Amino acid sequence: MLWSALLLPRRDETASPTDPALEALALWALQFTPRVAVADEAVVMELAASVRLFGGWRALRERVALEGAELGVGKMAWAPNSLAALALARAGLENGWRQPLGEVLDSLPMDTLSAVRPHRLTLAHIGCRTLGDVRRLPRGGVARRFDRSLLAALDQAYGRAPEGHRWIEVPERFEQRLELMFRVDDAAALMGGARRLLLSLCGWLAARHSGTTAFTLHWAHDAMRARSAGEGGCLTVHTAEPTRQIDHLGRLLAEHLARVSLLAPVGELRLCADEVLPLEEKSRSWLPDDDAGGEALPLVLERIAARLGPERVQRPVLREDHRPEAMCRWQSAAEALPRQSVASSALPQPGFILPVPLKLLVRDNRPCYQGVLHMLLGPQRVEGGWWDRDEANGQIRNVVRDYWVAQSAQAGVLWVFQTRLDEAPAWFLHGVFA
Known part of the structure; x- marks a missing residue:
């Protein structure tokens, strides 16, 4: 078993599972594994079955750390079970997976385990400072003096008893809000918060094995605004093909925001997935030349169309028509491609x-x-x-x-x-x- 615990700063152990920041982090984590849960102030996920899928533990760890930092993750830890990973994260230690678990946990402060915190004053009075001190107390005396959850949590953290979790379910529709840390009066500066929402969107899409062809970013103006500015605005971005590539969606949104002028400072963002389609996964070639071509043409065309205007970048689309001059029509590169077919011909067709x-x-x-x-x-x-x-x-x-x-x-x-x-x-x- 391989568990990871992701800790957000400025959260305590009484944080609600419906905390928007924890919710956003849990949605993002669903792209790595369906076994994601909220544990106190952290998000925990079981990743043993995902290591090979994401290129090994080192590559998986680097991706989780990189994208998690963008979502505000302050501490991260890895361990054989979720309670141990959470205790390590609270203590500021990361790797408890490749070392003997008992030795690692024994040296941690005792309040890194949630079940110990209600009894830490009593335990401190009898000389306990670390989890190892608590673990070495007589089990009979601990069971009589404290509640049973303390012994149960110790057994689970040290791997002597199984854990139970309530897994996060993938919602049918994606809609997420983000309150900005400060008021923003430049549309291009909204990308800082919008990218966090896009990361959660891509995690949700991956969990549903889908891609988006349209999403909308809404923004709410500050309460101290002019009456003529209205309550806010929105921007809808379309893609020609279903995708969940965070870099492409981010670049596309940035191109559209560069052409927007805000009527008042913005304090809150909301992202909605308008159109979601199943995304067919394609097996990659074993040959090294498979990835040597750079960015795909449809992605380049969408970004250019967002910069120059949708009607200034056109692409040909085949039609079912026997007349040669009507076999093709031109449409905006930003529009979704229809299912294409062409009438058969007995003669060779000219170039x-x-x-x-x-x-x-x-x-x-x-x-x-x-x-x-x-x-x-x-x-x-x-x-x-x-x-x-x-x-x-x-x-x-x-x-x-x-x-x-x-x-x-x-x-x-x-x-x-x-x-x-x-x-x-x-x-x-x-x-x-x-």
Whole structure:
């Protein structure tokens, strides 16, 4: 068994499990293990089954310490059970896992164990200073003079009796508040508190094996504000794909906040997950080149779109349409990608499509483009578009065409078609093969 205890500063042993700071820390911890509980003023979690998943004890310890510090964790300890880990954290010692547990606990001050604290004055009068002193007292006398919870807690801390915990359950919806330590009048400075909320959000998403495509940061103005400023404001951030990467979500939120002007100082933040979707985990390659490419393209596009504006960064999206000019449309890179599919084709598709088909000359019933064209493959009839109406101009974009792959002595391989709806069928150049 491997337990970790995370202690927040300025909390006493009577802290409520519903303390917002403890709640936020417990939600964040759920990404490492489902066995998370609140014990007095600390959050404890059992991590034996998670060590290999997170790359070994050293890597797991470094991640817990790094992200925990951002959430305000003041002390952290590791031990074979939760009571021992909590006692070590209170004493300011970190590692009680690789050493004989009895020796480590015997040297700790006796009030590092919660069950001892109600009796510490009496125990001090009989000469007890450490947990080892309390443990060496006659068990019969301790049982008669003190309540049974003292002996039970000692047995559990020293590993002689099992522990019982009430595990934190993953809530169905994420909504968390954070009161700022001081009033903030610059939107960019809200990132300090917003990142703490994002860390809890990512932990909640990991526990649900999900990612978010939209989340909203709300802020409440200080009570001493102008009436025209209102009670607060909000900012919704969208992602094209479900994600729970804290660095990407943080950069994306920072880009949006850089364009916000606060109407009054802010004293409280609230973060909500608006859209949550299952996130499919992908197995990584064993080859070292798998991670050599840097940041993924969708993440880069989202950050650029947040900086320049959502309509200034576009990406192509495939559509189910047999007409080549309608097989693709452009949408904002910040919008979620729909499920993409494309109509099948019997002929090879060109790499480049002309925006407007170019009408070709015809000689002896043969189309010409930098010379007479020689037909290689075809025809393939493309027919449809009766549903595509331009009501403003009174047009129906219905087409009936026969496509061919043609060879030009000067221009190479081309994609041409012959119209069938017109009174006088004509030839057009529509694409060029790279």
